[in-house]
Amino acid sequence: MEASVQAEKGQLSIHTDNIFPIIKKFLYSDHEIFLRELVSNAVDATQKLKKLASFGEFSDELGELKVTVKVDETAKTITISDRGIGMTADEIKKYINQIAFSGAAEFVEKYKEKEDTRGNIIGNFGLGFYSSFMVAKEVEIITKSYKEGSEAARWVCDGSTEFTIEAADKTDRGTDIILHIAEDSEEFLQKYRLSDILEKYGKFLPVEIEFDEKIINNPNPIWTKQPSELKDEDYLAFYKELHPMSEDPLFWIHLNVDYPFNLTGVLYFPKLKNDFSAKREKIQLYSRQVFITDEVKDVVPDFLTLLHGIIDSPDIPLNVSRSYLQSDSNVKKISGYITRKVADKLADIFRNDRESYEKKFDDIGLFVKYGMISDDKFSEKAKEYCLVKNIEGKHFTFDEYTAKIKENQTDKDEKVVWLYASDVQKQDAYIQSAQKRGYDVLVFDSVIDPHFINGIEYKLEKTSIKRVDADTLDKLIEKEIKLESVLSKDDEEKTKKLFEETLGGAPKLTISVEPMPTDELPIVITIPEFIRRMNDMAATSGQKSMFGDMPTMLNVAINANHPVTQKILKAGEDEQKQLIRHAYNLALLAQGMLSGSELTAFVQQAAARL
Incomplete structure (x- = not known):
């Protein structure tokens, strides 16, 4: 049996007396992060207990496992409680007093031979607990270890380098973190403020989070499941959970890879309706079901930032406060993987259900065209299923349309000219003139098309793309129309x-x-074509x-x-x-x-x- 907890005082094991001002001012950009860190720690403690039970190292009843957040506006306290593994007095000294010692990292290392524990344990740097001092003038820990015969302990620190540790009156395993909120942070005593923070960071944490007597999260979001377990209704329901007021998406891609990096998630193709200015912060980045950021431009190629959904990866490198990305080779690999998955999904839909693909192409086309002019690897794949549409509403691949034009040419090696309209109503006279002479006219009227035309013209062999009103028709198609002038x-x-x-x-x-x-x-x-193109591109920019x-x-x-x-x-x-x-x-x-x-x-x- 462990020895009784002895009352004592001591010094935190750090190398500077100014560590707390550094944490408070520089480590975290936003003070609200404290709640994410403390709730994540509580989830970790719960996940560790589940793991120990699965390893046969904990045989008691698990009981109800949830994390509870409570606020007392009168006492000016916030309490985060869990029924996880808890700590002994010695473990408090090890994990709390030694700043930046990560208990999560030690747990993963200890049990790495058992199975992959990394994906379930959130913590990494060991600094999360100290974020509490950004908002609290004093912090209490009341904890009791799951280990048989352990005594409960109470640790108190006022934000200086001094702490107090003593025996506590706690009968159940687990940990209570009690924050005595500082005067300049009393905004966090408002329930709606805490609710917003929990909704933002903890919406999909893997353990139930209770606040104000309600469970506020979905512990089992669809990206944590295998695609084979899910139906279309599950994906659509989850989309509504993310974007309640949006129309149903066109389709989606389930990301699920474990080598050479771990990555899961679901990306949805929304109905853009030719709106290229749509808000781009609709893809959220998570790490082990903890929200990190919706700024994902380094992970997701720019042309796919119009997608909606969630990406979750423990292998995306984060800064020490887990607030933003740090670029490295893994980020580039993940970005390349996402691009490849999107390209393959589009190719699959095109090959297996072309009719449906064509109906959706007015929306899909924005992604495809943007990708073709911004990503060479994507462009190589997409040229097989990027479509053009003519005045009659018929769709063609590039090769199909070139073949159609060449049917009317006596010299099959002659340069092909694609005529197009950017505004069918305004250019109707020119369109009719071309059609009377047997020429086909494409429609390029989306916001991306001026850039797209420039981007693909040089990739198409022996092909010139010209607007139907850019010159008289005989000059546009670069051959003489045999008409005689009645004038001398x-x-x-x-x-x-x-x-x-x-x-x-x-x-x-x-x-x-x-x-x-x-x-x-x-x-x-x-x-003149070159002037019109420059004007069009300037307008779309x-x-x-x-x-x-x-x-x-x-x-x-x-x-x-x-x-x-x-x-x-x-x-x-x-x-x-x-x-x-x-x-x-x-x-x-x-x-x-x-x-x-x-x-x-x-x-x-x-x-x-x-």
């Missing part, structure tokens, strides 16, 4: 000169006279266009075969100018470039002609 060369030069003189005050224009079908507009205005509201360069193609052109040549000087300006404004309107007072004046002039 002299009339073409005269027409060009009339337009240059009349539109001289407009932005910089490149004016040409070209033979086009008579059902085209009398004037076709286009923006939240930047002001480098060319302001109106581009400084416009291509103005005059339809030599249109009756209006011939009418202009035959008209008097004043009527010529009126017709030219009217046709020019009509072309601006078709491009969505006519607004404000100019639009009002155009409408009034058109009304006057009725």
